[in-house]
Amino acid sequence: MGSNYIYKCTACNYKEQVSGGKDRGKLVSTETMTCPDCLRLVDTVTAIACDPELAARMKVDIAKQKGRCCHCGGLNLLPWKAQACPKCGGKMEKLEGGPVRMWD
Numbered sequence: 001m002g003s004n005y006i007y008k009c010t011a012c013n014y015k016e017q018v019s020g021g022k023d024r025g026k027l028v029s030t031e032t033m034t035c036p037d038c039l040r041l042v043d044t045v046t047a048i049a050c051d052p053e054l055a056a057r058m059k060v061d062i063a064k065q066k067g068r069c070c071h072c073g074g075l076n077l078l079p080w081k082a083q084a085c086p087k088c089g090g091k092m093e094k095l096e097g098g099p100v101r102m103w104d
């Protein structure tokens, strides 16, 4: 099951709802990346689940998403390092309160 948290930049108050790292649901594995095009955090699909029936059904949609920014469609995603804010380089912190969304 994948889960998302809200991360907030302590410097510029930029907020994003992401898993905050590598995550895995029933259908896909995701990883939190930064998009240098729109300067946002994005959970991108890194792998499709091994269930062949499900994978076949999801293939077209997931192939479109894989390695792609879901905000702007950019393909230049970089791994999110040291919880740095993609907008200002400040430190992003996970807000208290547990997962805000279960996505799978």
Ligand SMILES: [Zn+2]
Residues within 6 Å of the ligand: 009, 010, 011, 012, 013, 014, 085, 086, 087, 088, 089, 090, 091
């Ligand atoms: Zn910031």
Ligand SMILES: [Zn+2]
Residues within 6 Å of the ligand: 035, 036, 037, 038, 039, 040, 069, 070, 071, 072, 073, 074
């Ligand atoms: Zn983007």
